[in-house]
Amino acid sequence: MTTTTRTPVGHAATARPPASRPGTSRSGTATAVAVLTVALLGSVVAGISLGSAVIPLPDTLRYLGAALTGGTIGAEDVTQYSIVWDVRAPRVVLAAIVGAGLSVIGVAVQAMVRNPLADPFILGVSSGASVGASAVVSFGLFAGLGVYALSTAAFLGALLASALVYAAAHTRAGLTPLRLVLTGVALAYGFQALMSVIVFFAPFGETARSVMFWMLGSLGSATWQSLPVAAGAVVVAVVTLLRSGPSLDVLAMGDESAAGLGLDTTRLRRMLFLLTAVVTGALVSVSGAVGFVGLVMPHLVRIVAGASHRRVLTIAPLAGAVFLVWVDLASRTMFAPRELPLGVITALVGVPVFVLLLRRRGYLFGGR
Amino acid sequence: MDVALDDVTVEIAGTALVRRLNLTVGAGDVVGLVGPNGSGKSTALRCIYRALEPTTGTVLLDGSDIGGLSLRNSARAVAAVTQDGSPELDFTVTEIVELGRYPHHRGGAALGRRERDVCAEAMHRVGVTHLADRGVLSLSGGERQRVLIARALAQEPAVLVLDEPTNHLDVRHQVELLSFLRTCGLTVVVALHDLNLAAAACDRLAVLRDGTVADDGPPSDVLTPDLIDRTFGVRPDIVRHPVTGVPQLVYHLGPDEPTPGGTHP
Numbered sequence: 001m002t003t004t005t006r007t008p009v010g011h012a013a014t015a016r017p018p019a020s021r022p023g024t025s026r027s028g029t030a031t032a033v034a035v036l037t038v039a040l041l042g043s044v045v046a047g048i049s050l051g052s053a054v055i056p057l058p059d060t061l062r063y064l065g066a067a068l069t070g071g072t073i074g075a076e077d078v079t080q081y082s083i084v085w086d087v088r089a090p091r092v093v094l095a096a097i098v099g100a101g102l103s104v105i106g107v108a109v110q111a112m113v114r115n116p117l118a119d120p121f122i123l124g125v126s127s128g129a130s131v132g133a134s135a136v137v138s139f140g141l142f143a144g145l146g147v148y149a150l151s152t153a154a155f156l157g158a159l160l161a162s163a164l165v166y167a168a169a170h171t172r173a174g175l176t177p178l179r180l181v182l183t184g185v186a187l188a189y190g191f192q193a194l195m196s197v198i199v200f201f202a203p204f205g206e207t208a209r210s211v212m213f214w215m216l217g218s219l220g221s222a223t224w225q226s227l228p229v230a231a232g233a234v235v236v237a238v239v240t241l242l243r244s245g246p247s248l249d250v251l252a253m254g255d256e257s258a259a260g261l262g263l264d265t266t267r268l269r270r271m272l273f274l275l276t277a278v279v280t281g282a283l284v285s286v287s288g289a290v291g292f293v294g295l296v297m298p299h300l301v302r303i304v305a306g307a308s309h310r311r312v313l314t315i316a317p318l319a320g321a322v323f324l325v326w327v328d329l330a331s332r333t334m335f336a337p338r339e340l341p342l343g344v345i346t347a348l349v350g351v352p353v354f355v356l357l358l359r360r361r362g363y364l365f366g367g368r
Numbered sequence: 369m370d371v372a373l374d375d376v377t378v379e380i381a382g383t384a385l386v387r388r389l390n391l392t393v394g395a396g397d398v399v400g401l402v403g404p405n406g407s408g409k410s411t412a413l414r415c416i417y418r419a420l421e422p423t424t425g426t427v428l429l430d431g432s433d434i435g436g437l438s439l440r441n442s443a444r445a446v447a448a449v450t451q452d453g454s455p456e457l458d459f460t461v462t463e464i465v466e467l468g469r470y471p472h473h474r475g476g477a478a479l480g481r482r483e484r485d486v487c488a489e490a491m492h493r494v495g496v497t498h499l500a501d502r503g504v505l506s507l508s509g510g511e512r513q514r515v516l517i518a519r520a521l522a523q524e525p526a527v528l529v530l531d532e533p534t535n536h537l538d539v540r541h542q543v544e545l546l547s548f549l550r551t552c553g554l555t556v557v558v559a560l561h562d563l564n565l566a567a568a569a570c571d572r573l574a575v576l577r578d579g580t581v582a583d584d585g586p587p588s589d590v591l592t593p594d595l596i597d598r599t600f601g602v603r604p605d606i607v608r609h610p611v612t613g614v615p616q617l618v619y620h621l622g623p624d625e626p627t628p629g630g631t632h633p
Binding site: 062249256257259261263 | 418441455458529545
């Protein structure tokens with residue numbers, strides 16, 4: 001505690017070597033971003049080229065070039081061009097957007113409630129959305145909106161659920177982490193029960209299956225028209241959260257320390273809550289509830305990048321995007337022509353990888 | 369910079385945790401808050417570092433109401449070492465200490481050279497420079513506490529508030545920490561459980577009982593068998609420290625206490 005040299009030297013002798021973390025320096029982060037950007041571009045092209053019908057890479061690139069630059073293609077190529085540009089490209093881009101969004105929102109939620117088990121769906125967003133979606137699938141709610149009925153109902157359900165969780169969790173002392181988690185989990189059970197009732201009374205037998213498939217996540221309905229809202233939401237999320245990086249670091253110190261460092265924790269939590277509700281709602285409405293990505297991507301990124309939120313939030317969207325592009329590819333090729341729900345693949349692939357990484361790198365979250 | 373709590377009352381859910389508490393801490397003084405569990409020590413401190421608004425009364429910094437400052441501005445003057453424990457995330461020691469610059473630093477720019485120097489100096493003063501790149505979750509309790517103090521020093525505060533900083537520390541780290549508080553030159557308000565360490569470290573002690581100050585003065589005036597009995601419900605003997613002369617409390621455990629002569633009398 002004093003400035004004598006004895007203390008440091010005495011401790012240095014017993015110091016363990018620092019854990020190696022390739023992404024913790026500024027140049028390390030830049031390298032990770034560069035590598036992941038290249039990987040993302042490659043993954044997107046691969047995702048568009050591969051599928052139940054493989055379209056050779058040169059052709060894929062030619063079609064993409066034609067579509068992006070307004071070039072022309074021959075009449076015999078129209079079918080393949082349509083697969084590349086109208087079917088696969090929006091789907092793969094949506095996979096990247098959803099993967100990026102769920103990853104950064106996962107980081108935000110874990111910071112907001114200071115809980116490593118939190119994911120974007122912990123605030124009842126996905127179960128609320130599923131109530132809206134099942135109402136559409138079962139009873140044709142919002143039929144006037146045509147193809148947008150499902151996503152509109154899901155989005156409204158998500159927002160309504162979040163508003164209820166907020167109202168129930170908010171006290172005069174502001175938003176406390178544990179209250180938020182407990183309220184979110186409890187209300188999620190309520191929404192799931194409501195969804196079950198709706199499905200149970202649905203007039204068509206296929207309803208349960210459709211709802212379940214939607215719940216587990218699918219990008220099958222992606223069109224270019226469904227992208228802008230989700231893309232906008234994710235961009236807003238990434239920019240806002242990157243700006244809040246230091247505040248998120250301070251929040252991680254605990255609420256008492258955060259107050260001592262001059263952070264208004266209630267205001268920050270309110271902002272994070274709103275961001276989570278809107279962005280997750282937007283993502284769920286176009287892709288269903290893709291589990292696991294938002295829970296695990298933040299941890300995987302922290303294992304290589306360390307705890308600093310700004311670094312994690314720089315790398316996580318790219319890593320999440322790459323991951324979900326490949327997950328989507330697997331979902332539509334493994335049992336082609338049948339598709340698996342995304343949530344099945346994310347769990348089957350992600351869980352073993354996550355467990356291995358946790359064990360290998362001496363990753364510490366909440367002590368040893 | 370001096371700190372004063374002026375007639376501060378804190379009520380939460382109808383219960384008064386602190387009642388009409390008055391306390392003045394002069395610039396550069398080290399004042400200890402002592403008292404039994406639940407006597408309001410932490411609550412009083414939380415009002416100073418703005419984790420809590422007093423229900424009535426004011427906290428004054430150099431005579432002006434701290435409630436009129438933004439949280440950020442008061443964090444430039446008052447730094448706190450709280451009982452939060454460690455973060456769940458494995459930040460490096462340097463990253464934690466650099467968060468001390470948060471109240472001075474708006475927006476996202478990287479820390480400048482001077483700011484990094486301030487952090488390095490803070491780490492040097494508490495002897496954690498060699499831990500700079502270590503993850504905080506791999507540190508011992510004593511090392512972690514010193515990192516938190518370095519973070520507080522990096523805030524360049526005039527006032528340092530510590531809530532039972534010696535908890536979970538071994539005796540060497542307790543002594544080092546308190547001797548640091550005596551020499552750091554800041555206005556210090558510290559809640560302590562150990563009355564003997566409090567007597568040795570503090571210029572003045574404020575004894576809290578039921579949310580209010582029961583007695584306030586130099587340790588030798590405050591630490592009397594009667595006051596300790598009234599406040600804590602135990603009656604110690606008071607002796608003088610053989611070197612410094614500050615009062616030290618020794619306790620008699622009753623007829624079964626072993627005596628130096630051997631077994632029971």
